[in-house]
Amino acid sequence: MAAVRGGSGLAYRPKAGEIPTMPGVYRFSDDSGRVLYVGKAMNLRARLSNYFAPLHTLHERTRRMVTTATGVTWTTVGSDVEALQLEYTWIKEYDPPFNVKFRDDKSYPYLAVTLGDEAPRVMVTRNTRIPGAKYFGPYPKIWAVHDTVDLMIKVFPIRTCSDSAYKRAMASGKPCFPGQIGRCGGPCSGKVTIEEHRAIVDDFVSFMVGNDRRFTTRITADMKAAAARQDYESAAVYRDQLQALDQVLAKSAVVLRDAVDADLFGIDHDELAASVQQFIVRGGRIRGVRSWTVDKELDMSTAELVDSVVQRVYAAASGTEVPREVLVPELPDDAESLEDWLAERRGSKVALRVAQRGEKATLMETAVVNAKQALMLYKTRRSSDFVARTQALEDIRDALGMPEAPLRIECFDVSHLSGTNIVASMVVFEDGLSRKDEYRRFGVAESTDDTDSIYQVVSRRLAHLTSSEPVETVDETTQERKRRKFTYPPQLLIVDGGQPQVAAAARALEESGLTGITLCGLAKRLEEIWLPDDPYPVILPRGSEALFLLQRVRDEAHRFAISFQRQKRKRDISTVLGEIPGLGPAKVRELLKHFGSVARLKTATPAEITEVKGIGDKLAATVHEALTSGSAQPSQASRNG
Numbered sequence: 001m002a003a004v005r006g007g008s009g010l011a012y013r014p015k016a017g018e019i020p021t022m023p024g025v026y027r028f029s030d031d032s033g034r035v036l037y038v039g040k041a042m043n044l045r046a047r048l049s050n051y052f053a054p055l056h057t058l059h060e061r062t063r064r065m066v067t068t069a070t071g072v073t074w075t076t077v078g079s080d081v082e083a084l085q086l087e088y089t090w091i092k093e094y095d096p097p098f099n100v101k102f103r104d105d106k107s108y109p110y111l112a113v114t115l116g117d118e119a120p121r122v123m124v125t126r127n128t129r130i131p132g133a134k135y136f137g138p139y140p141k142i143w144a145v146h147d148t149v150d151l152m153i154k155v156f157p158i159r160t161c162s163d164s165a166y167k168r169a170m171a172s173g174k175p176c177f178p179g180q181i182g183r184c185g186g187p188c189s190g191k192v193t194i195e196e197h198r199a200i201v202d203d204f205v206s207f208m209v210g211n212d213r214r215f216t217t218r219i220t221a222d223m224k225a226a227a228a229r230q231d232y233e234s235a236a237v238y239r240d241q242l243q244a245l246d247q248v249l250a251k252s253a254v255v256l257r258d259a260v261d262a263d264l265f266g267i268d269h270d271e272l273a274a275s276v277q278q279f280i281v282r283g284g285r286i287r288g289v290r291s292w293t294v295d296k297e298l299d300m301s302t303a304e305l306v307d308s309v310v311q312r313v314y315a316a317a318s319g320t321e322v323p324r325e326v327l328v329p330e331l332p333d334d335a336e337s338l339e340d341w342l343a344e345r346r347g348s349k350v351a352l353r354v355a356q357r358g359e360k361a362t363l364m365e366t367a368v369v370n371a372k373q374a375l376m377l378y379k380t381r382r383s384s385d386f387v388a389r390t391q392a393l394e395d396i397r398d399a400l401g402m403p404e405a406p407l408r409i410e411c412f413d414v415s416h417l418s419g420t421n422i423v424a425s426m427v428v429f430e431d432g433l434s435r436k437d438e439y440r441r442f443g444v445a446e447s448t449d450d451t452d453s454i455y456q457v458v459s460r461r462l463a464h465l466t467s468s469e470p471v472e473t474v475d476e477t478t479q480e481r482k483r484r485k486f487t488y489p490p491q492l493l494i495v496d497g498g499q500p501q502v503a504a505a506a507r508a509l510e511e512s513g514l515t516g517i518t519l520c521g522l523a524k525r526l527e528e529i530w531l532p533d534d535p536y537p538v539i540l541p542r543g544s545e546a547l548f549l550l551q552r553v554r555d556e557a558h559r560f561a562i563s564f565q566r567q568k569r570k571r572d573i574s575t576v577l578g579e580i581p582g583l584g585p586a587k588v589r590e591l592l593k594h595f596g597s598v599a600r601l602k603t604a605t606p607a608e609i610t611e612v613k614g615i616g617d618k619l620a621a622t623v624h625e626a627l628t629s630g631s632a633q634p635s636q637a638s639r640n641g
Contacts, residue, residue, distance in 0.1 A: 012071050013052045019045040024076040025086045027094075028069040035094035036069050040087040042080050042334055048072065061296075065098045080337030081344070088311050100274070100308050101295040111136040111149060113158075113205055119166060119186045119194055120201045121159045122149055136208045151244040155215070156204035157185025158197065208282075216242065260284045262325035263313070264355070266367025267305055268375050269296065275375035276309050277367045281323075291370075293378050307332035310352070314345055322346035327355045327364060383552065388545045389432030395546035396492070399538050400531065402518050406492035407431055410461070411553045412505070413496040414444070414453040415561035422447050424457040425561035428490075429553050441564045451504040454495055458508040465489050466512055490517060496554050498523035499530050506532040522554045580626045582619050590614055591623075602627045 024044045028037045028051075041047030051058075051066050058066070077083050091099055114121045116132020124146055128135060153160060161169070161176040161184045169176040169188035179189030187194045207215050223238035266277040274294040294305065306328045314322055322345045332338065335352050342350035355364040382388060393405040409429040414422065422444035428435040442460065447453040493509070495501045502521035509519055520538075521530040527547060528537030540547040583591075594612045595601040601609070601623075609620035 021045045022076040023080050023083045024074050026074040029071050031070040035096045037096050037098040038090045040083040044074050080334050081341045084341050088315050119159050154244040155241045156200050158201050159186025160184045261323045263323045264327040266371040268371040275371040277371040279367050291374050303330040303332045318345050325351045392545035392549040408490045409492045410490040411494040411557040413557035413561040414450050423564045425557050427557045451500045454501050455504040455508050458505045462512040493519050495521045497521045502530045587614050
């Protein structure tokens with residue numbers, strides 16, 4: 001075990017030579033000792049160096065984590081598999097705020113067989129902790145599992161009655177009520193012995209785990225034999241059983257070969273959340289579907305999410321609960337270690353693979369589509385839930401000490417590329433819902449830093465509220481009076497940032513002379529809310545509807561600013577090349593496609609430029625001359641707002 005601590009910022013950064021190159025698990029913690037993040041690495045030195053890269057190169061959430069932390073510790077272990085196990089243990093123990101949070105969809109029911117009982121019972125349940133029970137599913141709809149039970153007991157008549165009914169029937173010798181009406185085939189029905197019933201249960205379980213062909217073949221043969229000896233009554237019973245089996249199999253769509261035993265995971269994610277869709281395939285058929293919503297704190301790739309999902313799903317699994325094959329959209333860096341870890345739990349080899357072609361790839365596409373829909377539904381439900389939105393607005397009012405709930409919220413964000421192409425965005429939310437028709441974009445011609453940009457943009461927006469122009473206009477056709485939307489004042493004005501950004505916006509608000517507008521900043525350090533002249537931030541409960549709404553507003557402003565900044569940068573690049581004689585739009589596109597950027601084009605030789613389709617020697621020389629002499633200068637983009 002090694003530990004490195006420091007005072008503030010990244011003073012705690014360890015020297016590269018102090019970090020071992022062995023496998024291990026690391027923990028970032030804050031000055032109170034709280035563990036913020038737990039991670040594993042096959043090479044601790046290589047992995048930790050990624051966190052201590054220049055701050056501006058880190059994703060914003062990673063930057064927030066490392067700047068919030070004041071210390072990092074690590075523990076070396078003997079193998080990658082041991083690192084997997086220790087990481088899982090620490091995540092469960094410390095519940096770090098920057099590790100992903102899984103939100104299970106607990107509404108899915110299971111079909112369970114209580115193998116630990118004297119006479120096992122088949123039942124529909126959401127309780128996954130029944131001692132000795134064998135589970136199948138989960139099923140997406142409760143009626144689907146009830147239909148499956150109804151069909152299965154026609155073929156495998158096993159016990160369905162409650163434990164109390166079973167005990168009364170066995171003590172009195174009188175069949176249980178479900179047995180009297182043909183709904184229970186246990187020993188309590190008086191039709192079979194305990195031993196005979198156990199054999200039927202074993203067949204039931206065998207069928208459900210995927211051994212379909214043996215039973216359909218056997219029942220088909222029995223039906224034909226009964227018909228041949230003119231025992232048509234028995235043949236009709238076998239026919240009904242075969243139809244029941246066919247219906248059960250139809251409910252589990254046949255998508256893969258009968259021998260396939262696999263779990264398949266489709267994943268879709270954005271900056272804040274991820275959706276995971278698990279298809280449980282046994283005997284080539286989808287036996288169950290399961291979904292999660294994952295709250296992300298750090299920027300995570302699909303491969304990193306796969307790593308977390310696989311560990312979580314199979315941490316407590318053993319034996320055949322772990323399939324022979326796990327299909328994922330991308331392989332994590334430690335795929336071999338995960339395979340070894342899964343093999344330990346199964347007791348035999350497990351393959352962790354990417355489905356690249358054929359029927360498995362097709363099923364993966366289906367899982368990903370379901371994951372995309374689930375993620376969209378998750379975000380839409382939280383956004384459109386009127387009760388949740390109302391509660392969020394009321395909680396924001398109380399947290400910020402506002403006189404009333406903020407029915408109109410405006411949020412500002414600034415975006416630039418190394419100080420160039422500075423732009424800003426303003427997004428509007430009314431009653432907790434975005435009003436995209438009222439979004440505004442701003443160009444910033446000159447600025448010293450982000451705080452100056454915030455001051456300029458907020459001043460320009462507030463000027464519309466103090467303008468002497470009429471607030472209302474009259475439509476000449478309909479003679480209706482219309483209020484100009486941009487003149488609606490917000491109850492809450494948010495800037496993306498901490499105390500410096502809030503101070504800049506507060507200066508603009510004070511100079512405007514306007515009152516009745518609450519100002520705050522949402523910082524990227526554990527989502528603190530900063531108010532003007534307040535040395536301590538407001539902390540909303542993580543996972544609360546109020547924080548979710550503020551995050552959505554802030555991230556929407558960030559998205560809108562980034563998209564505008566990219567458009568402006570692309571426009572400037574096109575302008576640089578468009579001013580070169582002989583270059584039309586088509587050739588500009590070819591040049592950018594070939595070199596990727598003007599910067600790379602500037603370093604190219606005339607011979608390299610001629611490699612581009614449609615560019616001859618003379619034109620290549622002209623392009624090279626124009627770019628290296630600096631004669632082509634981008635024109636200033638027009639500003640909005």
